[in-house]
Amino acid sequence: MSDKDRYESAYENQWCPGCGNFGILGAMKDALAQLNIPPEKLLIVSGIGQAAKTPHFLKCNFLHGIHGRALSIALGAKLANHDLNILVNSGDGDCYGEGGNHFIHAARRNTDMTLLVHNNQIYGLTKGQASPTSAWGMTTAMQPGGVISEPLNGPALALTMGAGFVARGFSGNKEHLSGLIQAAVQYKGFSVIDIFQPCVTFNRVNTAQWYKDRIYELDETKDRDDFGTAMTLARETGDRIPVGILYTKEKKEFISQIKGLEKGPLIDRHYDPDRLEKVVQEYI
Amino acid sequence: MDITILIGGAAGQGIQTIGTLLSAACCKAGYFAMAVNDFESRVRGGHSFFKIRISNAPVYASRESVDLLIALDKNTWEIHSPSLRDNSVVLADEDFSSSGRIVPLAFEQLAKETGSNLFINTVAAAAGLRVLGAGPATVQSTIKDHFSGLKEDLLEKNLDAAQKGFEKVADVLFEEQPLAHPSVPKGNLISGAKAIALGAAAADCRIGAFYPMSPATSIMQHLTDLSKRLDIVVEQAEDEIAAANIVIGASFAGARAMTATSGGGFCLMTEALGLAGMTETPMVIVNAMRPGPSTGLPTRTAQGDLRFAIHASHDDFPRFVFAPGTPTQAFEQTRKAFYLSEKYQVPAIILADQYLLDSLFLLEKPFFIDKHVERFIVTDDDMPDPGGYERFAVTDSGISPRALPCKGKALVKVSSDEHRPDGHITEDIAIRNTMMEKRRAKLPAMIEELDGPETVSPDAHTLLIGWGSSAGAIKEATDLLRDQGADIGCLLFSQIWPFPATAAEKMLKNNPDTQFIAVEMNAEAQFAGILKENTNINFSGYVLKYDGRPFTAQFIVDALKEKELA
Numbered sequence: 001m002s003d004k005d006r007y008e009s010a011y012e013n014q015w016c017p018g019c020g021n022f023g024i025l026g027a028m029k030d031a032l033a034q035l036n037i038p039p040e041k042l043l044i045v046s047g048i049g050q051a052a053k054t055p056h057f058l059k060c061n062f063l064h065g066i067h068g069r070a071l072s073i074a075l076g077a078k079l080a081n082h083d084l085n086i087l088v089n090s091g092d093g094d095c096y097g098e099g100g101n102h103f104i105h106a107a108r109r110n111t112d113m114t115l116l117v118h119n120n121q122i123y124g125l126t127k128g129q130a131s132p133t134s135a136w137g138m139t140t141a142m143q144p145g146g147v148i149s150e151p152l153n154g155p156a157l158a159l160t161m162g163a164g165f166v167a168r169g170f171s172g173n174k175e176h177l178s179g180l181i182q183a184a185v186q187y188k189g190f191s192v193i194d195i196f197q198p199c200v201t202f203n204r205v206n207t208a209q210w211y212k213d214r215i216y217e218l219d220e221t222k223d224r225d226d227f228g229t230a231m232t233l234a235r236e237t238g239d240r241i242p243v244g245i246l247y248t249k250e251k252k253e254f255i256s257q258i259k260g261l262e263k264g265p266l267i268d269r270h271y272d273p274d275r276l277e278k279v280v281q282e283y284i
Numbered sequence: 285m286d287i288t289i290l291i292g293g294a295a296g297q298g299i300q301t302i303g304t305l306l307s308a309a310c311c312k313a314g315y316f317a318m319a320v321n322d323f324e325s326r327v328r329g330g331h332s333f334f335k336i337r338i339s340n341a342p343v344y345a346s347r348e349s350v351d352l353l354i355a356l357d358k359n360t361w362e363i364h365s366p367s368l369r370d371n372s373v374v375l376a377d378e379d380f381s382s383s384g385r386i387v388p389l390a391f392e393q394l395a396k397e398t399g400s401n402l403f404i405n406t407v408a409a410a411a412g413l414r415v416l417g418a419g420p421a422t423v424q425s426t427i428k429d430h431f432s433g434l435k436e437d438l439l440e441k442n443l444d445a446a447q448k449g450f451e452k453v454a455d456v457l458f459e460e461q462p463l464a465h466p467s468v469p470k471g472n473l474i475s476g477a478k479a480i481a482l483g484a485a486a487a488d489c490r491i492g493a494f495y496p497m498s499p500a501t502s503i504m505q506h507l508t509d510l511s512k513r514l515d516i517v518v519e520q521a522e523d524e525i526a527a528a529n530i531v532i533g534a535s536f537a538g539a540r541a542m543t544a545t546s547g548g549g550f551c552l553m554t555e556a557l558g559l560a561g562m563t564e565t566p567m568v569i570v571n572a573m574r575p576g577p578s579t580g581l582p583t584r585t586a587q588g589d590l591r592f593a594i595h596a597s598h599d600d601f602p603r604f605v606f607a608p609g610t611p612t613q614a615f616e617q618t619r620k621a622f623y624l625s626e627k628y629q630v631p632a633i634i635l636a637d638q639y640l641l642d643s644l645f646l647l648e649k650p651f652f653i654d655k656h657v658e659r660f661i662v663t664d665d666d667m668p669d670p671g672g673y674e675r676f677a678v679t680d681s682g683i684s685p686r687a688l689p690c691k692g693k694a695l696v697k698v699s700s701d702e703h704r705p706d707g708h709i710t711e712d713i714a715i716r717n718t719m720m721e722k723r724r725a726k727l728p729a730m731i732e733e734l735d736g737p738e739t740v741s742p743d744a745h746t747l748l749i750g751w752g753s754s755a756g757a758i759k760e761a762t763d764l765l766r767d768q769g770a771d772i773g774c775l776l777f778s779q780i781w782p783f784p785a786t787a788a789e790k791m792l793k794n795n796p797d798t799q800f801i802a803v804e805m806n807a808e809a810q811f812a813g814i815l816k817e818n819t820n821i822n823f824s825g826y827v828l829k830y831d832g833r834p835f836t837a838q839f840i841v842d843a844l845k846e847k848e849l850a
Contacts, residue, residue: 011708043689045533048700056699056708061689063536064699064709065529066559072526076533076541077689079491079517084537084690105522260517266490267538267688269515277653279513280482283506284472284647 007032007039007059014053020197020208021050023171024118025057028087030174031181037085044087045074047099049125051091051118068098071106074113081265082255085185086113093123096132096152103154106190107161111254114184115192117154118171120199121206128202138205154194155234155246159227164251165191166230168243170215171198172208176243179220183245189253196241211241218244225249285315285340287460288347289412290364292333293356295326298405301430302354303334305409307473307644309418309426310338314467318756319644320346320834325498325582331359338462344610344645344756348838352415352458354408355380356391373458375411387456394448403445410449417461423450471648476640476753479611479651480570481506483618484542485514488657489568491541492518493530498582499638500544500572507542524549528556531567535560536698538661538688540622544570547589548579554596557631561601563698564629564676564684564723568621573637575832584832585638587752587805593633594781594814602726604632604734605781609755611645613778619654624733626660628726629686635780637805639834640753664692674705678718682725727782734779736787741766741773743795746850748774748840749823750803751811758803760837761844770850777811783818792821799824801849803840806830825849 007029015021032042039059046052048067055062065073070088077084095103095117106115122140123129129142132152139146155166165187169177177195184191196215198208224230230247255261263269291302300321307319316339323332335350337343350367353360355376368374372385379388389411395403406427413423427446431439480503484492492511494504508518521527527543534541545553550571560567571593575586593605604624608614614636621632662685664670673694677684684705689696697707702719704710738755740762750758755776762774775791777784792798792815800823802812807830812823827843829835844850 014709040693040695041690043537053709055697059695061696062698062707063533063563063689064701065532065563066555066700069525069529069556069559072521072529073533073536075519075526076491076493076530076535077537078533079519079530080534080537080539080541081688081690101522102526105526258517260511260515266515266517269490271488271657273653273655276486276514279510280486280651280653283482283510284474284478284651 009057009059011056013057015050016201018200019050020120020171020199021054021118023174023177024116024195024197025054027171027174027177027181028058028116030178031185034178034182035185041085042087043077043084044089045070045077046089047094049091049094051089052094054089068094068102070094071099071102071115075106075109075111078111078113078255079266081267082261083265087185088113088115090115090117092117092119092121092133092154093131096154100132104157104161107158107163107192109254110162110164110189110251112189114181115190116181117192117194118197119154119194120197120203122199122203124199124202135205153234153237154192156231158192159230159234159247162251163192164189164249165245166234166247167193167245168241169193169195170211170243171195172211173243176217180245187248189251214239214241215243216240218242220244285338285460285462286343287338287351287462288349289336289338289352289354290333290350290367291354291356291408291412292331292360292364294329294359295323295332296328297356299332299334299356301405302409302412303336305426305430306412306416307336308430309413309422310336310416310462311471311473311646312469313463314469315339315462316342316470316646317473317644318343318346318646319473320639321642322833323583331363333360333364342646345760346834346836348836351460352412354412356404356408371459373415373456375408375415375453387453389452394452395445398445398448399441403442406442406445407449410446411453413463414450414453415456415458417458417464420450422463471646473644474611474647475502475642475644476608476611476614476636477502477642478506479614480544480618480634480636481510482651483615484568484622485510485516486615486651486653487619487622488540489542489622490516490539491531491534492516493521493527493541493543494518495521495524495527495545495549497546497549499574499641500546500549500570502641503544503570503572524552525555528553528567528569532556532560532563532565535566536563536689538691540566540626542568542570544572546572546574547576547592550589550592550596558597558601559700560631561597561603562700566625566629567631568618568625568634569631570634570636572641573635575830581832583638585805585834586830586832587637587754588807588810588830589635590780590806590810590814593635601723602628602630602730602782604630604730605635606632607635607752607778607780608640609753609776609778611647612649614640615651617778623658624730628730629683630726630730635752637753660686662687664694667694670694675707676703676705676719676722678705678722680725681729682722731782731784731786734782734784734787736784736791737775737777739773739775739791742775742791744773745771745795745797746773746799746801748772748801748803749812749815750774751777751780754803754805754835757835757837757840761840764837764841765844765850772850783814785818788815789819792819801825801827801844803827803835805835
């Protein structure tokens, strides 16, 4: 069954016409249909920003929370009910700026969930300031002399923090992106896809054409379990930018290491007054 | 009998072990006891002390004067000798002065004879036990009980050290000999931190998330200990922001969850508090108050975060605030916080403090465990049309049916932006107003859930008004002054917000001539201000303290007399 219509949301889309987010939304619907995850079995958690509005435009359960905190909320939900299929939609500012600390620790924890970073290298919702991924020298109204910090490299950071599935995608290549999302969701652990996505309103540098001129697809038949190669690929952000799975390796998943969760999701346990009474008495 | 024992020394000398041992022995011998733990924010050195009060009658606060001083260093003698009475006994590691009441006891040397100066605490504890009237068998059994987890050879060495301490104080006569006259134990000693963790467990809390911060960490340590035997998972988050959001995520998915922090951490959590308010997600936060602003006095106590707790985060939304005064209240109000937070889908804050959390109190009645925990969650079966489920459906009570994500056909859609009943973002003026009114519609029922203050002689001419953990000292001060003939009573609040105005006003308006005096551990009489806003009563005076050390009854009595208020 691959009926994409079942993910259609009746809620009016609020993105600008031509926004790169549409490609990501389409790829998500396609991937979810391919994976046969029905809307009622899907939880999307997001922060703040245009990327974070994604779940409104897709039929699903969602918690559209606050700036940068989506990964923490997703972790809490997963601890409570580890049967949940969780996708997190975040932007470059949301994930790497406001939520930078949580991103680092999410990669360390390796909780089974998929993070899609909509990376347009600019702050869109707040109308055009530099983001953590904006290139050095990029000028904006708020950075009139140009950005003077190095851009943050999400995939490289995720790799150094121990993430077991790191990919880079491009919203302009929906089919390829759908494949990446499917692989990421199927990965048992924390999977992250940094997705380049043109901001048609505020980013005059990294346009769709700019990306198209540089992006090339990695050979999917190759094993990508070598850290050194992955780092080299992750740092290839100049004239040629690889998209595809940069690294995938089996790692110890977070939930599976928590002894108390072996018996199944916490929310399915029944309150047991007798056991509680005994434990309380002995503990005092 | 009402005696106070003070054990002092440098951090790392085992002050707490000695204190815990002595207080446990007195408790086991059938006495009432309470103990405060006073320490600096450092791991080694400095000055720490543990002060135990032992009495035939219930005690809820510490006293100023000291009857038995165990000084492991000279510093302790210098700081605490002014608190000694004429008949007090001092066990000291050195002969600090020519004072006849000092019993020189070479703790360190005796410990080294046993093998290591690590045994100082055992030597001192055994000496203390004997001075309090314990025989050799009691000393041995107390040491054995306390060190039951140790390896055989280490236990032997501790017993040896105890024997040395015991023998050295053979001739010391202490006027009270509580351990020589044991009776039936009145209960167990328990800290406020343990009581809160147990209250959470009793509320069926499943998830704890935290970032370490004194004095809240001990709550999460107890919850972690309990997680070994109950369906609880505790996660140490990367910061307080993450901890609070983990709680919201867990609660959203259906598990009762909590976090505990102190003022500085609570600052970071206020963003999440607003998220819980807007998304109507239950969450329980313990704010373990300590003096501020900023890092303040990390290991000291205060009641300075009341206004902050009530107003934290932007714009208006309903929340509960509790301020338990005893371990029993801490247990019951923690359980109540979880219950009410879930019932009304609002955050609940428990204001504890270092004094409540780190002190030991005698628990006379066992905690009551519910046979059934009521949940407030709906499933597809409860809905005529699960496909049309609306998480924020408008109701008269303001409470919308709460379904869990991925548990049925009903899709749960939640947004931190203002939203329509179906959870999608909106900027529509009418819906904004409706949603704001829906959330606030819960307030009248929420107020009715809260109990009014505990009272002592509420018809008296002068009424002391207090809240939270100062209750013990205020009650004792009231008793002391009544014994001296003063027409005084007290009102002690522990269920603070939304302000239980109806319950409070009944007690406050008894007599138009009543003189109200606020007794609080903050500089601006925060609770008095809240009371004035909500009841129009006026205060005649204030007893305020913000030095980080807890109230004693004597302090309150002296302050009232100095201000000619009693």
